[in-house]
Amino acid sequence: MTNQETSRELTQIDQRAALLESIRRLHARSHRGMWTIAAFAFTSVLVMLGDRILPPLTPEVKKMLGTPPTSNMISALLIVYAFSAILLVLGRITNASPKTVSFSHIGYLVCFYAFYYLSGVLSENFWAVLATGMTILCLESYHIWTLSMAKIREEEETLALLERRMGLERGHNR
């Protein structure tokens, strides 16, 4: 085996390792959406049990926080947020954008829970926030999952091609 052949085989081994690593990373990325959904579901369960866990706000704290926004205003904002977030995800699906599922949505949704809680209408609006979160996160997760799966198939095809080439070259060398 010449030096050139040895170095080529090493490069191919490196390429194979890189491809395997890329497939592993893509698999992990495809599951990230599920983790985000699980985190949001856990947060929502905590919020649902909030009345039993958290002590009620004292009048002093309420006075310090000031007048809360009206529930109609928060609901209108929630609908605008849901509409724009769904549009953004659909845009990403159309452009096959590789942007991953963002945990920031959980932050926004927790803010909605907090506002409804401070306005004293959380129990009436809990399901609306839950439906918003689940819709946005499921759409994002589905997009990332399909995108990652397509990439994984591409990488697996390249890997199969590389392994076939490596096998052929070994056969020739023998």
Place this chain on the structure above:
Amino acid sequence: MFQSIATRSIIPVGLAVTGFVAICCLSLYSIMKQDMIDEAAQSGRNIANTVVLSTRYAMLHNDRQHLGNIIANIGQQQGVEHLRVFNHEGLISFSRNTSETGQQINKNTEGCSGCHSGLKPAALLAAEKQTRRFKNERGVEVLAMSQPIYNEPSCSTTACHYHSQNNRVLGMLDIGLDQGPLQNSLALMRYRMIIFTLMILVLTVGGVAALLNRSFFIPLKKLVDITSVSVLSDAEKELESGFGEVSLLAQNYHSLVVRLNDAKEALARCHSCNKTKADTENT
């Protein structure tokens, strides 16, 4: 299953439409529920105010019998769960339920805490703080309103009984209304909205799926079937027109196969021609 174009097209559309319609319906229901409760509270406050005004004359003349009769008669009205008047010290002076008369009200309970939460009781209370919702001992959802009975010059100057000028609030009228009819209306509205939402979802997602199926998936399936067989068959004619871009693709594919077949035939002819030529030359 998740790799087919049909699934990949319908899932995001179905999810986005279903989710958004559900969000809108849930928010709309919550807004309408709040509006109906506010309206019921407003009408409850009006009733409480009417009771206070109708008892004013009896109070000014300290006519306790007359006052008791008014409370008992109004309390018998359908939908009134409780009706009581308590004095400045929190003692129930009159009640629809006579067994309550003379009992002391806890100032820390909901309905009282709005004014009595601070060191000094508040003399004025915002309209929304006069209202509270709870389930009573019979399990009935009650919307209760507390209407303060304010001191007036005629109260502190009449000869029959005397209230100090410093007392701004002489007592409270507390009325509780059964929320059963309101809850029934809300339940009816909820069922109607669920049916309406389901109909919208079936029409939207079903309509999109049917249109995609008719104009894209069926021709695509035919195209796949045609391109999967090696020999051109009559099936390709089915795609020659009427399916837009997919028909055009089928025509291009057809012409490509025809050109390839022609080239193959020409090559074969050329081969046989060359072979005959070589045989002739050899002989």
